Amino acid sequence: AASGDPLPGRRSVDFPVAAVLPAGGCGERAGIATPKQFCAFLNRPLLSYTIEAFERVAWIEHIVVVVAKENLHQMMDIIQQFSHKKVTVVLGGSTRHRSIFKGLEAFREQSDGVTLRKPEVVIIHDAVRPFVDEDFLLKITVAAKDQGASGAVRPLVSTVIATTSEGYLDHSLERARYRASEMPQGFLYDIIYRAYQQCCETDFEFGTECLHLASHYCGTKAKLIEGPPTLWKVTYKQDLFAAEGIIKDMLSHNGCVVAGGCAPSVQLACELQKTLEARSMQVDVISGPPGSRAVLVSGTWNFIHIAVDSSCLDDMAKLVKTFQDSKHAVLYPVVLILVHLNLQPQCSVTERMRALGAIRSLATEAKHGNILLYGILLSRDKALEQWDESMENVAQIIAALVKDRNPGLVGQLLVA
């Protein structure tokens, strides 16, 4: 729900809000050459997932991304490739605090006359925390508006200990009294900007905590809000695996079965829906003219297209074109599975080889548009219990393809 239509009891945001995402870090901690915000999974850099999380919130006007000079080109490419609309790119400074300050200055009048509207509340968030949701952003924003500053906190996962200079235990902190300070944090723009204007070189050089600046220079004590575990910071290689796992899992929970007009196709669609739902996949069945844009409203990135005999490949090509035209696959790879129901067993071998050739060339083309096309062959010449087994096999293959989204297997014709 956008800001115009708040949920009952939910505060609406009727003041300007913007976000600043420092993305200038050099990633040395991840043990990989690429700064982690630019590491990609499912063909997209982490940073773009974070931008998307802010872009889909209707009441956030501008997203200022602060990058190092050497990443500027890459950043402009990302904006173009993933059609980001609300982003302004700003060059960072030599430390985190200098970069955030530069991000905040994007809302002051510029020498070139271009100015972003000054927000009342500004949200500061790390480019490497892609899973922040609208509800939490709302909480942070409302608390910042009311209290001047707000920040996400989490319970400490480990005990925190103070060490002696020789590397021995000095003492351990009482875990319950402390919290980990995470992101996002929210501020009245005027407060955090004033804090940065006043802070000293030591803060700029060694500081890490925006809440501390607001407290120290403006006397504003932040309201702390407990955030979900998904706010964690993608720091190490294993965190990239975790982020990829979350996205793949999120994409695999629902699907849309597109049935052709004929009776066997519609019947199979309904059977498949039942079998997939028994595996906890939420499935819509739609049946419309080939290539209809009706498929796009389903809110899924998984499509199962049912085709009977050889009618299918033209329809499939139309469906691929629909996705290409709609940009539905820009943010996430679309999985498109052709389930080819073969009613005439005697021509199955020849049919199959022909279908394979056609599906491979279509798959190669589709892959350029981030559409992953696979085929499944299902024969009707079966006794009833074998048919049930085949349906289970189809569901198992679909679940496997949807879960892994592996581009290395596109164009294959699998057998159920």
Added chain:
Amino acid sequence: AASGDPLPGRRSVDFPVAAVLPAGGCGERAGIATPKQFCAFLNRPLLSYTIEAFERVAWIEHIVVVVAKENLHQMMDIIQQFSHKKVTVVLGGSTRHRSIFKGLEAFREQSDGVTLRKPEVVIIHDAVRPFVDEDFLLKITVAAKDQGASGAVRPLVSTVIATTSEGYLDHSLERARYRASEMPQGFLYDIIYRAYQQCCETDFEFGTECLHLASHYCGTKAKLIEGPPTLWKVTYKQDLFAAEGIIKDMLSHNGCVVAGGCAPSVQLACELQKTLEARSMQVDVISGPPGSRAVLVSGTWNFIHIAVDSSCLDDMAKLVKTFQDSKHAVLYPVVLILVHLNLQPQCSVTERMRALGAIRSLATEAKHGNILLYGILLSRDKALEQWDESMENVAQIIAALVKDRNPGLVGQLLVA
């Protein structure tokens, strides 16, 4: 290298060492019903991966796993299914410290007369940190032997803040002065046992830090050792994705190509090796009689079996049997890929359907033994540049199968 053969400059362990793994937690933090140590990926519970990390260290004699009563059966099943040899199971108490104390008591004389040899150094480690390696265990053990206590630490990822009782920022800690206390920790057995004997109900009920007990009750200040990021604690659902990603990545870096006796097979094996190594996969080529146990010394879980024409399926069945007999697939699923080189194009369609039927029934049987069997069909009737493209396709398909290890696609015959 085991303790009998230490690396130059490496301390050898000539005293008894044991480990205690508290695994009694109830996992409410993971947001999933199963306690996280019992959550499985690649068909194996997390806890078993952690046990394996200790079991493969030759100088660790005993591993005491402390579980809640309701998980006792499951624990015994895990020991049997994954052939764990050094494990003694002990029932836990109502808190972490009570459980660890019960684990330590396993080394005292028991009423039933069964006693594990008392270790000089005991390592305490969380069941949900599966990626600890022998080198780090050695550092912890040697430091514990020399200093009485030792523990892994990591830099703080987030700023730690103290909160007011109303939920506002009180102050933030200076990050550089503190560390996160992680596991493993090592102790002279007599010291940590004495600390537990003396500690009070408040410690047992609310304490979390073994280092604190050794310090408070025995005056032993632990030596702190900086550990790698992979020591992190699997706590949330995203951490399970991370753990699965690490294991799958680790399994995908090398492979073994098994060539049949004939010249085209050996030639293809060498071409494949080159193409896969260009994709950073380390590949051995071996050629021996079908079903030879020579494949088992390769130290990989990925096998590519090359077969020419129809000779292949018997050999493949022998290879499957070799893996079944050797228990090579007990800990990790073995990926077995049959690359079927078809020299006679004119019979390819029929051949292919026959091969498909045979491969599917063999795959179904192999899957019960944790062996994932897939087929790739490669035809020779090609111009040279098409052949190069086919080799790239084979490599791409192999990389995809090895990376995902998806059991939903076994028995499929893919086309390169």
